[in-house]
Every structure is written in structure tokens, then in C-alpha cells.
Amino acid sequence: MGRPRFWDPAGDRHGGTPTYPWRMAPTGYLTRRQLRARGLRPGGQPVAGQILWRSRFGGTRPAFLYRLALAKPVRPMTPARAAALAKANAARRTCPGCGRDAGYVLPAHLGTCLPCADGTALAA
Structure with a gap:
């Protein structure tokens, strides 16, 4: 060997x-x-x-x-960094089509939440 x-x-x-x-x-x-x-x-x-x-x-x-x-x-998490991270994560969960927080990170290949991608989103 x-x-x-x-x-x-x-x-x-x-x-x-x-x-x-x-x-x-x-x-x-x-x-x-x-x-x-x-x-x-x-x-x-x-x-x-x-x-x-x-x-x-x-x-x-x-x-x-x-x-x-x-x-x-590792650098400690400051309040400003924590706020910026929370804002960035919220943006990843917000659907640009219906504007609601989907509760999950939106799939990059769809760009919208699953109901908007399927066309089953409820008209408000």
C-alpha cells in the first residue's frame, strides 16, 4: 500500500x-x-x-x-451588529410579491414566497 x-x-x-x-x-x-x-x-x-x-x-x-x-x-456581537443581522434576515423572509413575512427564507430560484410562486396567494 x-x-x-x-x-x-x-x-x-x-x-x-x-x-x-x-x-x-x-x-x-x-x-x-x-x-x-x-x-x-x-x-x-x-x-x-x-x-x-x-x-x-x-x-x-x-x-x-x-x-x-x-x-x-471571535469579535463579540454588539447591539448594532445584532440589529443589522436581524434586519438582513427579515429581508430574506419578506416576499416582494405580497409583502408579508413568509416565516422562512425565500427560495432564491423563485424570488417569492411559495403561494405567490404557485399563484395561490390570497388577494387581500
Whole structure:
């Protein structure tokens, strides 16, 4: 049995980025999601490596790695940021056709709520 397909710690085969197979990243390198689970963010550092794996839908998928030592704490949520986020989420739920809050994020491919898309919206 040879070396794993995506084993390239020098980055020779994958565009200069150190590459590792699934679950074989070196200690001290984490994905964005793993950093967030620890209350951290990349903090402007460049990508330090990547994990590649074969997707069951064909092709390969990447997950970028960042150095834990260079990560910064997540910025706290301020009242202004919370208000802006609430306003943005409300806009994603408001139907431009009937103007009501649909209670769910509107499907991007429809652009309206489901009753408006079906033509079954009640005329008010």
C-alpha cells in the first residue's frame, strides 16, 4: 500500500499549498469550522494548507486549513451588529410579491414566497 492520494505536505502537486488527506491534517492546523467551535477566527492569516477528499458526487472537495497559533478570538456581537443581522434576515423572509413575512427564507430560484410562486396567494 502506497502513500495516500492527497498526501502532499510540500505542496508540489497541488499549487504550492500543503495538502493532506481527510483526517490527516497536522496538529495545530484547523478548518474555519473547527476554529469557530473554539471561539476563534482566522484573523486575516493566509491559508496554511488544505485537506482534499473525493466527493461522492464526483470530483474532489477542499477544506482550507489555518494555523491555530495565529488565530484570533471571535469579535463579540454588539447591539448594532445584532440589529443589522436581524434586519438582513427579515429581508430574506419578506416576499416582494405580497409583502408579508413568509416565516422562512425565500427560495432564491423563485424570488417569492411559495403561494405567490404557485399563484395561490390570497388577494387581500
